[in-house]
Amino acid sequence: MLGGIALRHRYDDDLGQIGYGIRPSARRRGLASWALAEMLREARTTLGLDRVLIPCLADNVASARTIERNGGVLEGIRETGDVRVRRYWITLTA
Structure with a gap:
């Protein structure tokens, strides 16, 4: 198991x-980029979504x-409790 999405x-x-x-031992190999690209394709084709929200910790x-790299546009950074979160939107194209 190298990761999950x-x-x-x-x-x-x-x-x-x-x-x-x-x-951690599988990072810096492009796995996250590959997995995210595949999941974006799935979101578009299977669920018919035209955009998705993907947050990550601000740091x-x-x-x-x-x-x-996968087209994310930063909406902004939110404080959620004691954690700062970046919020990205990705528009899915055909």
């Missing part, structure tokens, strides 16, 4: 629609870069 069928304003994680630079 989940596509939520219901919109959740705090969790977003896609969440992922890669085992998680690697995840922010992965999301941005």
Whole structure:
């Protein structure tokens, strides 16, 4: 097991629609970018979504870069309790 990714069928304003994680020993191999790209394709083709929300911790630079490489546009940074979260939207194209 190198990591996991989940596509939520219901919109959740705090969790977003896609969440992922890669085992530390498997990072820096492009796995997160690949998995996110595949999940975006699934969100478009199977669920018919035209955009998705993907949050990440504000200090998680690697995840922010992965999301941005896949077309993520930063909506802003929110305080959720004692955690700061970046919120990205990705528009899904045909």
